[in-house]
Structure formats: structure tokens, C-alpha cells
Amino acid sequence: MPGRTWAGTTLDDRKALRRGQLVAAGLDLLGTEGSAGTSVRAVCRHAKLTERYFYESFADREELVAAVYEHIGEEARQALVAAVRDAPTPVSRAENAVRAFVELIVDDPRKGRVLLLAPLTDPALTRRGLHLLPVFAALVGDQLSHGDETERRMVAVGLVGALSNVFIAYLDGSLKVSRERLVAHCVKLVLGADSH
Amino acid sequence: MPGRTWAGTTLDDRKALRRGQLVAAGLDLLGTEGSAGTSVRAVCRHAKLTERYFYESFADREELVAAVYEHIGEEARQALVAAVRDAPTPVSRAENAVRAFVELIVDDPRKGRVLLLAPLTDPALTRRGLHLLPVFAALVGDQLSHGDETERRMVAVGLVGALSNVFIAYLDGSLKVSRERLVAHCVKLVLGADSH
DNA sequence: AGGATCTGACAACAGTTGTAGTCAACCGAG
DNA sequence: CTCGGTTGACTACAACTGTTGTCAGATCCT
Numbered sequence: 001m002p003g004r005t006w007a008g009t010t011l012d013d014r015k016a017l018r019r020g021q022l023v024a025a026g027l028d029l030l031g032t033e034g035s036a037g038t039s040v041r042a043v044c045r046h047a048k049l050t051e052r053y054f055y056e057s058f059a060d061r062e063e064l065v066a067a068v069y070e071h072i073g074e075e076a077r078q079a080l081v082a083a084v085r086d087a088p089t090p091v092s093r094a095e096n097a098v099r100a101f102v103e104l105i106v107d108d109p110r111k112g113r114v115l116l117l118a119p120l121t122d123p124a125l126t127r128r129g130l131h132l133l134p135v136f137a138a139l140v141g142d143q144l145s146h147g148d149e150t151e152r153r154m155v156a157v158g159l160v161g162a163l164s165n166v167f168i169a170y171l172d173g174s175l176k177v178s179r180e181r182l183v184a185h186c187v188k189l190v191l192g193a194d195s196h
Numbered sequence: 197m198p199g200r201t202w203a204g205t206t207l208d209d210r211k212a213l214r215r216g217q218l219v220a221a222g223l224d225l226l227g228t229e230g231s232a233g234t235s236v237r238a239v240c241r242h243a244k245l246t247e248r249y250f251y252e253s254f255a256d257r258e259e260l261v262a263a264v265y266e267h268i269g270e271e272a273r274q275a276l277v278a279a280v281r282d283a284p285t286p287v288s289r290a291e292n293a294v295r296a297f298v299e300l301i302v303d304d305p306r307k308g309r310v311l312l313l314a315p316l317t318d319p320a321l322t323r324r325g326l327h328l329l330p331v332f333a334a335l336v337g338d339q340l341s342h343g344d345e346t347e348r349r350m351v352a353v354g355l356v357g358a359l360s361n362v363f364i365a366y367l368d369g370s371l372k373v374s375r376e377r378l379v380a381h382c383v384k385l386v387l388g389a390d391s392h
Numbered sequence: 393a394g395g396a397t398c399t400g401a402c403a404a405c406a407g408t409t410g411t412a413g414t415c416a417a418c419c420g421a422g
Numbered sequence: 423c424t425c426g427g428t429t430g431a432c433t434a435c436a437a438c439t440g441t442t443g444t445c446a447g448a449t450c451c452t
Contacts, residue, residue: 034319034322036319039438039440040439040440041440049400050399050400050401051440052400052401052443054441055442061440120313120316120317121316121317150372150377153371154371154373154377154378157365157371158361158362158381158385159358160361161357161359161364162354162361163354164361165354165357165360166353166354169353175350175353176346177346181346181350185350235408235409235410236409236410236411237408237409237410245430246429246430246432247410247411248431249430256410256411257411
């Protein structure tokens with residue numbers, strides 16, 4: 001019975017809190033040091049917790065990495081859904097979606113790196129086939145009007161790759177361009193993809 | 197004086213031969229097991245040489261990885277140059293270039309993975325900023341006719357990302373499409389990128 | 393106050409990594 | 423045949439990894 005309270009909070013509360021700290025630390029490391037720097041010990045050091053609490057919330061290092069990725073993925077998904085909802089025209093939909101995504105990853109590049117780079121670099125994610133981008137690509141593909149099944153899929157894959165690459169280049173500073181211009185260009189990419 | 201001959205060959209010959217074996221083993225591992233599986237020991241096992249000979253030709257694990265990457269990069273560059281030379285029209289240039297690249301990475305997917313994936317996944321390459329894709333992107337950018345400097349750069353980065361993603365999806369089997377259709381689609385991407 | 397529960401620091405395990413060094417065996421030129 | 427360059431198997435080291443276990447002490451309910 002963990003209903004018993006401790007230091008004002010219940011056990012489950014503190015457990016969830018620690019889990020949150022671990023995920024936050026994981027995001028921090030995965031988004032800066034990269035996959036190699038995101039070890040169980042490093043995460044614990046960063047979260048100021050000991051390994052015991054790591055295995056209290058996660059069975060594996062893998063589980064932590066997956067949790068971090070899915071956390072950010074869900075955030076991105078919600079941002080996109082909210083941005084697209086109530087946008088009347090396809091153009092405004094594209095514009096809002098791109099703008100929301102840019103806001104997300106520019107305000108916090110760690111999230112951008114986790115979302116775009118981590119699934120390519122971390123075995124824990126590649127092994128599970130945990131790419132959200134293909135999922136997004138499939139969503140995009142469904143919106144396309146021209147072509148048959150495979151055609152739409154190829155277009156979607158290409159579009160997602162183009163956007164990722166532009167974002168990544170923007171993130172690491174190798175593409176020096178104003179934020180507005182970035183958004184405008186990405187919108188053009190999205191809209192251009194459907195005009196075969 | 198290494199002019200002295202040994203078992204029919206000079207020392208420098210054997211040294212170069214061993215270096216070649218190590219690079220070949222590196223390509224093999226980097227293109228199949230990925231970055232994590234490409235350790236000094238694994239490379240040596242694969243090349244049937246001992247660590248001593250590794251450090252005879254390379255100062256670091258990093259140097260080996262860089263050598264492998266640059267080796268493949270040079271091969272790709274030459275294939276592209278040869279494909280584009282003597283192609284009269286922009287359309288035939290694009291077609292030849294795409295076809296050459298597809299041949300390279302389909303005949304030997306290891307090379308494709310090294311060229312497209314390794315620079316994203318291996319710290320030894322990301323740390324040195326060793327992406328050849330930006331270089332290719334710059335080349336592509338120079339061929340574009342529309343827009344100012346930044347515009348061309350953005351288009352080029354996007355195009356390279358689109359092509360990479362399509363190739364990668366084709367490589368790992370998640371994009372099931374005939375080779376001819378792949379080529380045709382990529383050509384369309386290349387040509388479409390310049391029609392703002 | 394007593395006793396159950398929770399906490400945190402730390403040690404232990406077996407494994408891998410990069411890198412360097414040792415040593416017996418071999419080989420061909422003089 | 424002897425001597426020095428060459429080879430390869432092997433060991434050594436310190437640092438790290440994931441994971442599990444131990445144990446003294448703090449914390450709170452009854």
C-alpha cells in the first residue's frame with residue numbers, strides 16, 4: 001500500500017518525479033552529447049540520482065532512451081495537431097505546421113536533435129524501428145493528392161528528408177538564414193511536393 | 197633503409213597492403229555493423245591483422261574511420277564526375293549522375309551506408325565536420341540557376357536531404373520500388389529543384 | 393520510542409574499449 | 423651461419439559500460 005505519505009508526498013509521487021528528472025537528464029544528454037554520452041551512469045549523475053532509482057523506473061538503458069524519444073515525439077505531434085487544427089486552407093495548414101515545428105526545435109535545439117538525429121544514431125531506437133519521421137511521412141503522404149500509392153510514398157519520404165536536412169543544417173549553424181526565410185522555404189517545399 | 201626486399205616485396209609495399217586490408221575491413225564493418233561495431237579490435241580481427249599493424253598505419257580509431265569515409269567519398273565523386281562529363285543537356289546530366297550514384301550504392305550497399313549514414317552516426321566523422329554531402333550540396337548549388345546565394349544553398353541542402361532519405365529508405369528495404377522508378381523519381385527531384 | 397520504510401553512497405561483477413608494450417619465432421641478406 | 427629487421431600472438435593498463443547488491447542512516451507512521 002503506497003498510499004502512505006512521506007515528506008508530504010506519496011511514494012508514487014516521488015517515484016514519478018524521479019522518473020521525470022531522469023527523462024529530463026536523458027533529453028539533455030541525448031540532445032547535446034549525443035547517443036554515446038547518454039549512459040546510465042551519466043544520466044544518473046546529471047539527474048543527481050543514483051543508479052538504484054534508474055532501475056526503479058526503467059528496466060534498461062533502452063527504455064530510458066525510448067521514453068525520451070517518445071516524450072519529444074508526443075510533444076511534436078501535439079504541436080503539429082494544434083497548429084493544423086482550424087487552419088482553413090492547405091497553404092495556411094502548411095504554414096502553421098512548419099512554424100510550430102520550427103518554434104519547437106529552435107527554442108530548444110536539444111529537442112530538434114533528439115527528434116531528427118537520435119533515431120539515426122542510437123541503436124536503442126534504430127533496433128526498435130522507432131522512427132517517428134516515417135510516421136510523419138505517412139501522414140504527409142496521405143495528404144498528397146497526386147499519384148498512386150508508391151508515388152505518394154516516394155514523395156513523402158523525399159519531402160521529410162528535405163525538411164530534416166534543412167532543419168539540421170539550420171540547427172548546427174551551417175545554414176545561416178533568418179528564421180522567417182527558413183519557414184518560408186520549408187512551406188514552399190511542402191507545397192511544392194504535391195505538384196508533381 | 198626499407199629498400200630491402202622481403203618475401204619478394206618491400207616493406208613499404210606490405211605496409212600499404214596492410215593499410216588497404218584495414219580500410220577494407222573498416223568499410224565492411226562500418227557498412228554492416230555500423231559505427232558501434234567498428235572498433236579497433238574488430239577491424240583487426242576482420243582484417244586478420246593485429247593491433248600493432250593498426251597503429252602502424254593509423255594514429256587513432258578516428259583516422260581509420262576518416263580514411264574509410266574519404267575513400268568512399270572519393271570513389272563517389274569520381275563516379276559522379278565521370279557520369280556528368282560529356283552529358284550535353286541538363287536532363288541527361290541529372291539522369292547520368294543519379295544513375296551512377298544508384299549503381300554505386302546498390303551494387304554495394306555498404307558503400308551507401310558509409311556515405312549516407314556514417315557521417316550522421318559516427319562521432320569521429322561528425323566531430324571533424326566530415327560530411328561530404330554538404331560538399332555535394334555546394335556542387336549542386338552551383339548548378340542551380342535561380343535565386344541568390346542563400347536561396348541556392350537552401351535548395352541544395354533540401355535536395356540533398358531528399359535524395360539521401362530516398363536512397364536510405366531504398367537501401368534498408370522500407371521503400372519497395374523498382375530501380376528504374378527510383379532513378380526516375382530522383383531525376384525528377386533534381387530537375388524539379390531548379391524550377392523555383 | 394519502536395519499527396517499518398525509504399534513501400543515498402558505494403562496491404562488485406564481468407565485459408569492452410583504446411592504446412601500448414613484451415617476447416619468442418621467423419626470414420633473408422651478408 | 424649469424425645477425426638484425428620483421429612478424430604475430432599475447433599481455434597490461436586504465437577507463438568505461440550495464441546491472442545488481444550491500445549497508446548505514448534518515449524519515450515518518452503508529
